[in-house]
Amino acid sequence: MARRVDHSPDELKVMILDAAEDLVMAGGVSELSARKIAQKIGYAPGTIYNVYTNIDELILILNGKTLERLYDHLSMVRLDGEADIGSANENLEKLLIGYLAFIDENRSLWRLLFDHVPSSEDDLPEWYNQRVLKLLSVIDQVLLPLLSGRGAEERRDVSATLWASLHGIISLADKKKLDVVISRSSHDVCSLLITTFLNGLKDHADFTGKIQ
Amino acid sequence: MARRVDHSPDELKVMILDAAEDLVMAGGVSELSARKIAQKIGYAPGTIYNVYTNIDELILILNGKTLERLYDHLSMVRLDGEADIGSANENLEKLLIGYLAFIDENRSLWRLLFDHVPSSEDDLPEWYNQRVLKLLSVIDQVLLPLLSGRGAEERRDVSATLWASLHGIISLADKKKLDVVISRSSHDVCSLLITTFLNGLKDHADFTGKIQ
DNA sequence: ATAGAATAGTGAACACCGTTCAAAATTCAA
DNA sequence: TTGAATTTTGAACGGTGTTCACTATTCTAT
Incomplete structure (x- = not known):
């Protein structure tokens, strides 16, 4: 068949993504399958592969969307501007609460984001990495006042350590x-x-082993 | 057919477990499947279900085995007996090295241990929980000298926090x-x-919010 | 020794999965 | 109106976990 005029390729791409998101939200990660997406949008399974190379690519883009939504969610959090440990603690606590709330409302998408390991071992695309970095910058900003003496890279390592923990x-x-x-x-x-x-960040050996 | 006399049910259980372990070690988690196990031990797929209720149960038992092996591995680490932070740091560093070495030698089994989420949401069996606790006791022992003023439960919480991080x-x-x-x-x-x-554990508010 | 019960093992069948691709259907250009 | 180009299809391939009627074998009791 040909263009059913119904939807352009771009529209189709969005429809498929939204259907995938709905399925995951409604029934968990295990509900995500090419056939179920196809059924939901009223197309044949093969159609998905005209628009996405495979399901991993679809998941990657969906995860990118979740990452973006998470960033939007966290950047709404009102942070204190003081530069002492107490403020940093309060700020991180606020971020934590925001993060936990996001997980609560998006549990299955959040699981997909962190648990899914793509079959191929290719590097993640640049746009995806940028979103991860943007997300981490939220923590980075909070720690900034406490780590003003250290370089940007080391600061990011500290933020990432806390985040990963x-x-x-x-x-x-x-x-x-x-x-x-x-x-x-x-x-x-x-x-x-x-x-x-x-x-523990107060006056202890830093990443490079030197004492501040 | 009946008892081929070849193997008792218990033998069969072990054979299946070993075959599963081999498959995962050799080819990663994705190589684990009922049909491949059956083929490896020269039985039909259905036989596995005479001895294990399903693949999740088999994985649980395999993970229990991995947990045990990890404990054995970590309890070989020689720890310093001093009660200061420096010693604790050294001890944890030694445990970390041991742990990373174990992962390096058992990467796929370790992934199965932590990434696999069973389909059923039942609680883990008691024997499994005991093994997790035993493993955590290794960290607990190292932190003990630093947390002698706190109760056993709180100490375990601190150990688990560090461990999870x-x-x-x-x-x-x-x-x-x-x-x-x-x-x-x-x-x-x-x-x-x-x-x-x-x-950070030095002189700061403890879990209950009190200052030591 | 033989009949029958109990057991062990089988493997086809069911309902899924991701993915491919020749064919069909439709639209566009000439 | 014809033919090329494009979009969509859906059957097919090889995989998955799991079930269960059936069979083959062994054990028990007569």
Whole structure:
């Protein structure tokens, strides 16, 4: 057949993406399949492959969208402008609350974002990496006042360390792999980590091993 | 057919488990399938379901085995007995090195251990939880001298927090989701976290919000 | 020794999955 | 109006987990 005039390729691409998003939101990651998307938009499965090279590419773009939505969500958080540890702690706590709220409202998309490992081992595309960096810049800004003496790269390493640590707690808790081992909510555990981490950043050996 | 006399049910269970382990080690998590296991041990696929209720149960038991092997690996690490932060740091660094070495030698099994989410949402069995706790006790012991003033439960929470944080770093790095964001090896990042965390544990508000 | 119950193992079948691609349907250009 | 170009199809391929009627074998009891 040919162009059913119904939808341009670009429209189709969006329709497929939206259908995928709906499926994941409504039924979890396991509901995402080419056939179900096709059924939802009233096309044949093969049509998806005219517009996306494969399902991994579709997921990548969907994850990019989730990343963007997460950034939008977190940049709404009102941050304190003071440069002391107390303010940084409060700010990080606010970000944490925002992040946990986002996860709560977008649990399945968030799982897809972090748990999905694409079959191919190619590097992620530049536009995707940019979004990750943009997201991390939110934490970076909060830590900036405390790390003004250090270089941009080292600062980003510190932010990323904190971020990855929080992610570890939240994702293990989500997978129910912390239940045995911990008696508190992941929120409380994250708060503890933030406080301890910030406290630990004071006057100790930095990344390069020098004392500040 | 009946008992081919070849193997008792218990033998069969072990054979299947070993075949599964071999498949994962040799070709990654995606190589694990009922048909491939069956082929490897010279039985029909259905036989597996006479001995395991489903593949998730098989994976759970395999993960239990990996957990046990990881514990054995880590309990070989010689730890310093001093009670100061420096010793704790050294000890954790040694454990980290041991852990990273284990991952290096058992990457696919380790991925199966942490990434696999069973379809059913039942709680994990008690014997499995015990193994997780036993593993965590290794970190617990190292932190014990620094947290002697706190209760056992709170100490375990602190250990689990550190553990989950390290896991977050290592597993994000493994999924190549830190490459953009960080310039160092996951080993270095983990070392930074350990140092900062230990430093931060000194004289700051504890889990309950009180100052020590 | 033989009949029958119990057990062990089978493998085709079911309902899925991602992906491909020759063919068909439609539109556009000449 | 014809023919080229394009879009869409859906059957087909090779895979997945899981089930279950059936068969083959062994054990038990007569």
